[in-house]
Amino acid sequence: xxxxxxxxxxxxxxxxxxxxxxxxxxxxxxxxxxxxxxxxxxxxxxxxxxxxxxxxxxxxxxxxxxxxxxxxxxxxxxxxxxxxxxxxxxxxxxxxxxxxxxxxxxxxxxxxxxxxxxxxxxxxxxxxxxxxxxxxxxxxxxxxxxxxxxxxxxxxxxxxxxxxxxxxxxxxxxxxxxxxxxxxxxxxxxxxxxxxxxxxxxxxxxxxxxxxxxxxxxxxxxxxxxxxxxxxxxxxxxxxxxxxxxxxxxxxxxxxxxxxxxxxxxxxxxxxxxxxxxxxxxxxxxxxxxxxxxxxxxxxxxxxxxxxxxxxxxxxxxxxxxxxx
Amino acid sequence: xxxxxxxxxxxxxxxxxxxxxxxxxxxxxxxxxxxxxxxxxxxxxxxxxxxxxxxxxxxxxxxxxxxxxxxxxxxxxxxxxxxxxxxxxxxxxxxxxxxxxxxxxxxxxxxxxxxxxxxxxxxxxxxxxxxxxxxxxxxxxxxxxxxxxxxxxxxxxxxxxxxxxxxxxxxxxxxxxxxxxxxxxxxxxxxxxxxxxxxxxxxxxxxxxxxxxxxxxxxxxxxxxxxxxxxxxxxxxxxxxxxxxxxxxxxxxxxxxxxxxxxxxxxxxxxxxxxxxxxxxxxxxxxxxxxxxxxxxxxxxxxxxxxxxxxxxxxxxxxxxxxxx
Numbered sequence: 001x002x003x004x005x006x007x008x009x010x011x012x013x014x015x016x017x018x019x020x021x022x023x024x025x026x027x028x029x030x031x032x033x034x035x036x037x038x039x040x041x042x043x044x045x046x047x048x049x050x051x052x053x054x055x056x057x058x059x060x061x062x063x064x065x066x067x068x069x070x071x072x073x074x075x076x077x078x079x080x081x082x083x084x085x086x087x088x089x090x091x092x093x094x095x096x097x098x099x100x101x102x103x104x105x106x107x108x109x110x111x112x113x114x115x116x117x118x119x120x121x122x123x124x125x126x127x128x129x130x131x132x133x134x135x136x137x138x139x140x141x142x143x144x145x146x147x148x149x150x151x152x153x154x155x156x157x158x159x160x161x162x163x164x165x166x167x168x169x170x171x172x173x174x175x176x177x178x179x180x181x182x183x184x185x186x187x188x189x190x191x192x193x194x195x196x197x198x199x200x201x202x203x204x205x206x207x208x209x210x211x212x213x214x215x216x217x218x219x220x221x222x223x224x225x226x227x228x229x230x231x232x233x234x235x236x237x238x239x240x241x242x243x244x245x246x247x248x249x250x251x252x253x254x255x256x257x258x259x260x261x262x263x264x265x266x267x268x269x270x271x272x273x274x275x276x277x278x279x280x281x282x283x284x285x286x287x288x289x290x291x292x293x294x295x296x297x298x299x300x301x302x303x304x305x306x307x308x309x310x311x312x313x314x315x316x317x318x319x320x321x322x323x324x325x
Numbered sequence: 326x327x328x329x330x331x332x333x334x335x336x337x338x339x340x341x342x343x344x345x346x347x348x349x350x351x352x353x354x355x356x357x358x359x360x361x362x363x364x365x366x367x368x369x370x371x372x373x374x375x376x377x378x379x380x381x382x383x384x385x386x387x388x389x390x391x392x393x394x395x396x397x398x399x400x401x402x403x404x405x406x407x408x409x410x411x412x413x414x415x416x417x418x419x420x421x422x423x424x425x426x427x428x429x430x431x432x433x434x435x436x437x438x439x440x441x442x443x444x445x446x447x448x449x450x451x452x453x454x455x456x457x458x459x460x461x462x463x464x465x466x467x468x469x470x471x472x473x474x475x476x477x478x479x480x481x482x483x484x485x486x487x488x489x490x491x492x493x494x495x496x497x498x499x500x501x502x503x504x505x506x507x508x509x510x511x512x513x514x515x516x517x518x519x520x521x522x523x524x525x526x527x528x529x530x531x532x533x534x535x536x537x538x539x540x541x542x543x544x545x546x547x548x549x550x551x552x553x554x555x556x557x558x559x560x561x562x563x564x565x566x567x568x569x570x571x572x573x574x575x576x577x578x579x580x581x582x583x584x585x586x587x588x589x590x591x592x593x594x595x596x597x598x599x600x601x602x603x604x605x606x607x608x609x610x611x612x613x614x615x616x617x618x619x620x621x622x623x624x625x626x627x628x629x630x631x632x633x634x635x636x637x638x639x640x641x642x643x644x645x646x647x648x649x650x
Contacts, residue, residue: 021476021605024535133474145470145648146612148628149458149621151346208649210349280346281620284613287471295606296474303473319649323470324533324642 001306002066004029004094006059006085007075008037008045010168011099011132014298015072016046022302024325028069029062030055059089070305073098077196079110086128087120095126097304099297101197103130104140105204105317108216118315127308129316133296134160135197135204138287139260141318143275144208150279153209155257158201159274162264162290164243169233171293175243175264176222177236184222184241194220195262198248202258206250208319209277211257213250221245223265232266242266326631327391329354329419331410332400333362333370333380335493336424336457339623340397341371347627349650353394354387355380384414395630398423402521404435411453412445420451422629424622426522428455429465430529430642433541443640452633454641458621459485460522460529463612464585466643468600469533475604478534480582483526484599487589487615489568494558496618500568500589501547502561509547509566519545520587523573527583531575533644534602536582538575546570548590557591567591 003025005016012032019027030042030053038057042050056062063069071089076082079102086103089096106114121128130136139158147153164172176184176193187193199218206213225242228235236242243265250258273287307321328350330341337357344352355367355378363382367375381387388394396414401407404427411428414421431439446453455461464483472478489497501509501518512518524543531538550567553560561567568590575583598612632646 018476023477137474141648142470144650145467147650148646148648149462149616149624151343151624151627152348204649210650281617281624283616286611286613288609288611291474291608292606299474299476299606302476317649320647321473322645322647323466323473324529324644325469325472325535 001025001309002028002069003072003305004031004059004062004069006031006071006073008032008055009074010170011294011297012074013046014294015074015301016042016050017048018298018302019072020048020050024306025302027053028066029053029064031057031059031062033057059092063092068309069094070309071096072301072305073100074301077101079103079106079113083113086117090120090124090126090128093124093126095308096128097301097308098130099132099301100130101132101135102200104135104197105200106130106315108200108203114315122314125313127311127313127316129304129308129318131300131304131318133291133293133300135201136318137296137300138273138291139201140204140208141321143205143277144319145323146275146283146285147209147277149283150277150281153211153277153279155278156205156209157259157276159261160263160290161268161270161272163268163271164264164266165232167293172233172266176241177232177243177266178234179241181222181224181241188220193244195244195246195264198246198260198262202248202250202260204317204319206258211250211252213252213257215251216248217251218246218248223263223268225267229267236266243268326350326634327353327394328397328630329356329384329387329394331356331384331396331398333357334399335495336619336622337399338371339619340399340626341367341375342373343623343627344397345373345375349631350627352378353391354378354389356382356384356387358382384417388417393634394419395634396421397626397630398425399626402426404428404431404438408438411442415445415449415451415453418449418451420633421453422626422633423455424457424626425455426457426460427525429457429460429522430525431455431640433525433528439640447639450638452636452638452641454629454633454643456625456629456643458616458618458625460526461643462621462625463598463616464526465529465533466646468530468602469644470648471600471608471610472534472602475602475606475608478536478602478604480584480603481530481534482584482601483530484586485588485615486593486595486597488593488596489589489591490557492618497558497591501566502557502568502591503559504566506547506549506566513545518569520569520571520589523571523585523587527573527575527585529642529644531583536575536577538577538582540576541573542576543571543573548588548593550592554592561591568593
């Protein structure tokens, strides 16, 4: 299965490396529009052998004469920013697996764009899917899979705690670490520090558990350092922001049915992923230490590529992916 | 989605009750060939309201004029014993979801029967699937789903420990509880105490993780009571058998890639389901307290019914089921 990677930031590079390691796919091209990358040998960008591939500025150039390739897309979290790219790939007859967080359940915030993607994908006979570890797995696909052992699930709760010190410096800055509480709250007004995709996960999980939810809410809070935190990309003084605590809920007639709690903070305690399904057969599940972000996302994207080409054309969600390779 | 339940033993009754509770399916009939059940009101058999349904001896009578119904089948663990029933349903144009343990991966022990089922299901345009909690979920589908976050999985280990005191008396007897070690070993020769389906799970998990395994092995050991065990259906003296410890492995060129360890014993310690995937991104997870058998199996069967009718006709495995309802 030939694949092309688009976007060579931290995640895109991890996707390219995972594609090079996978026996199921063959990396035939890489695209990045950044002037500092265009034309460079991919092996130099990745710091790993990548044949003779060069980074291309245009998807068509990266694709060459290859037919039936899947685009592994990793640029932006926001759907409107990537629509042109996604549609461009679909019009080249390519199925797309993207890490764009809003694409994991695009009907929620961008119903019109979702309809358009679905229509064009069906017409082109290809599949478009948004996935990653979060959204796309730990707070939606995995707990929905677990829900298959339950009858009606009255309430689902997923808690994910990440110590941001183990994540790249860019992420540590993105969650507002080091800011004053005031500066954090001002940044929230501009939608900066939050994790994109949490409310999409809540909607996906509600759907995957067969809940008929009609309202989806999201809130973001700063986590403040109780004492100075060291060990991250930079020290954070006591009283300053250490990271985020974000909560997304799905409700049915005013009643909460799904609650997702995400904490990403320097020095966060209780690191791990925990699921609790309240049902006839209650289920409690924990991933020890939690699923680390970039590598898990890269593997999910690469492992999804052969699956999507076997699916019916259209706009998919991860709920439709099978369990096996 | 209309469904008919066949087999009203402990699991079949649980399936019927789960079907009555589910908003996705509608129970339209029940079949059992036992003379003590035939003709009885289903509500009496279940001890719960079940409309005016009566237990029928023949599938055709239970089905009546209903079209597009799925058979939920729960009689025997062994495929040869249920082949006629499965083929009978397929020839009536019914898709089948069965708890028959060997059907979870029938190619392993009954390749010819599997081919025949696959061919007849395809010709009839229906789907046949074997599922349940074990085999069908905790040691195969769920760890295979988790494997999507990994690159190559070098080794997978699943450990399931069940305290048999929490399970029905019939199961406590089946695992040899109370026997002398000698009587247990004699019974093993007749294949009596073991759990059916463990090696099928090993083969399924290897497949789901993309491993190319060529050898599958299974061993069964007695667990001996260190002191008298009470609290079960009957007390077990020190030195007598408390239950089973069963190990199934999948190997590739002589190297172990999958190891499943199942302990079902009265008073077993460390109850729970634990998975460890050894890969670029190692994954460790646990279902606290483990997934209880009959109710989990019943819900999995009922939740699979609408999924199989949406799938391509043929003989499926749980690896092909989607995550969501």
